[in-house]
Amino acid sequence: DAMVIQNPRYQVTQFGKPVTLSCSQTLNHNVMYWYQQKSSQAPKLLFHYYDKDFNNEADTPDNFQSRRPNTSFCFLDIRSPGLGDTAMYLCATSWGRQETQYFGPGTRLLVL
């Protein structure tokens, strides 16, 4: 019973070629988060949606954008991926920012 689903699980892209990562959830949570996790590091929050309100972290590069067309789906768009964007991208959801976050399995992105 997958609750937070991420597609694809693995993505290889070329330097500068736009890529979109997808997250969907069956929990009906109103908050969705995108994290970047580089090898052997803690997850780093990129941004989150509280309902339709977009909250960007101060140090998230402009290269990263997000869309949330409805409650269930949230997309991460990387407009011009650089080699340094190679990482695992984790999606998480919660009911309200106060509640526990539930994570998806992640998308491992490799930029060549």
Add this chain to the structure above:
Amino acid sequence: AQTVTQSQPEMSVQEAETVTLSCTYDTSESDYYLFWYKQPPSRQMILVIRQEAYKQQNATENRFSVNFQKAAKSFSLKISDSQLGDAAMYFCAYRSEALALGAHLNSGNTPLVFGKGTRLSVIA
């Protein structure tokens, strides 16, 4: 800003033995939550246990328990009767109640702060 420190990058434990992972944090707030998340090699982050700062009683979930010392700002995780499936990266995390609520005003505050993690190996 809050910080979370995990001073043990790697730990190992014999199967069936007990291990304790340490976590300290820095905050000036009185209301907050603390979490331990587990990330196995498959990389899906799973919640292990959570502790409300206002509760004096230490949280317990089966073989997992915490030692929460609010005055010392310490939040260690004890794993009893370790199993091979416990091998994973363990992240300690902090969430400010005030910031989480204040973010309703679109203040952009970070809801969850992670430590750098402790990699636990379980030896058969």
